[in-house]
Amino acid sequence: MEIINLIVEYSTKFIATGGIFFGFLLVFIECFIPALPLSVFVALNVNAFGVFLGILISWLATCTGSFLCYLLFSFLEDKFISKWINKKTKNSITKGIEKFKKIGFSELVLIITLPFTPSFLVNILSGITKVNKDKFISALLIGKVFTVVFWGYIGKSFIESLTDLSSLIYIVVALVIAYIISKIVSKRMNID
Numbered sequence: 001m002e003i004i005n006l007i008v009e010y011s012t013k014f015i016a017t018g019g020i021f022f023g024f025l026l027v028f029i030e031c032f033i034p035a036l037p038l039s040v041f042v043a044l045n046v047n048a049f050g051v052f053l054g055i056l057i058s059w060l061a062t063c064t065g066s067f068l069c070y071l072l073f074s075f076l077e078d079k080f081i082s083k084w085i086n087k088k089t090k091n092s093i094t095k096g097i098e099k100f101k102k103i104g105f106s107e108l109v110l111i112i113t114l115p116f117t118p119s120f121l122v123n124i125l126s127g128i129t130k131v132n133k134d135k136f137i138s139a140l141l142i143g144k145v146f147t148v149v150f151w152g153y154i155g156k157s158f159i160e161s162l163t164d165l166s167s168l169i170y171i172v173v174a175l176v177i178a179y180i181i182s183k184i185v186s187k188r189m190n191i192d
Helices: 002-030 038-049 051-087 092-101 105-113 119-128 133-153 158-163 165-189
Strands: none
Touching: 002 038, 002 051, 038 051, 038 133, 051 119, 051 133, 092 119, 105 119, 105 133, 105 165, 133 165
């Protein structure tokens, strides 16, 4: 346990020394490399910059990175991906893409809100299926707030979070709030 505390302390000092841009960059890069742990970067930002600033930096970074990932795969879909998918029309990838095309705004918000959803996959699918840009940005801004706050406060592994009742309650409450907000935004902005 002492070794883990030492690693966290050293990492926090390293991020704080690099400044806000470095904290932003870590979370931003995570959007393009799914193996990197968003939970760890958010927790380190919160440790380095405090709760409010750490969560704000992480939220802005993950929203920016996710949107650029969406734009990249939207562009690549036009150039390369559609040709590859058309060659394999009867596979599970095509079926999954067709299901994702039918996803509503509130459902997209809920998927993004879930802390354990692979956001890289959501960004790619949204870009490939040409989810409306306003719909994606709105869902991203709403859903990522809850994800980042979750990792900022909880910062636990998947297994620990599933066995901790307070974590499960937070996830349920966050999903309900995100769903309500998504319905309000959907009606006001006429998105779906």
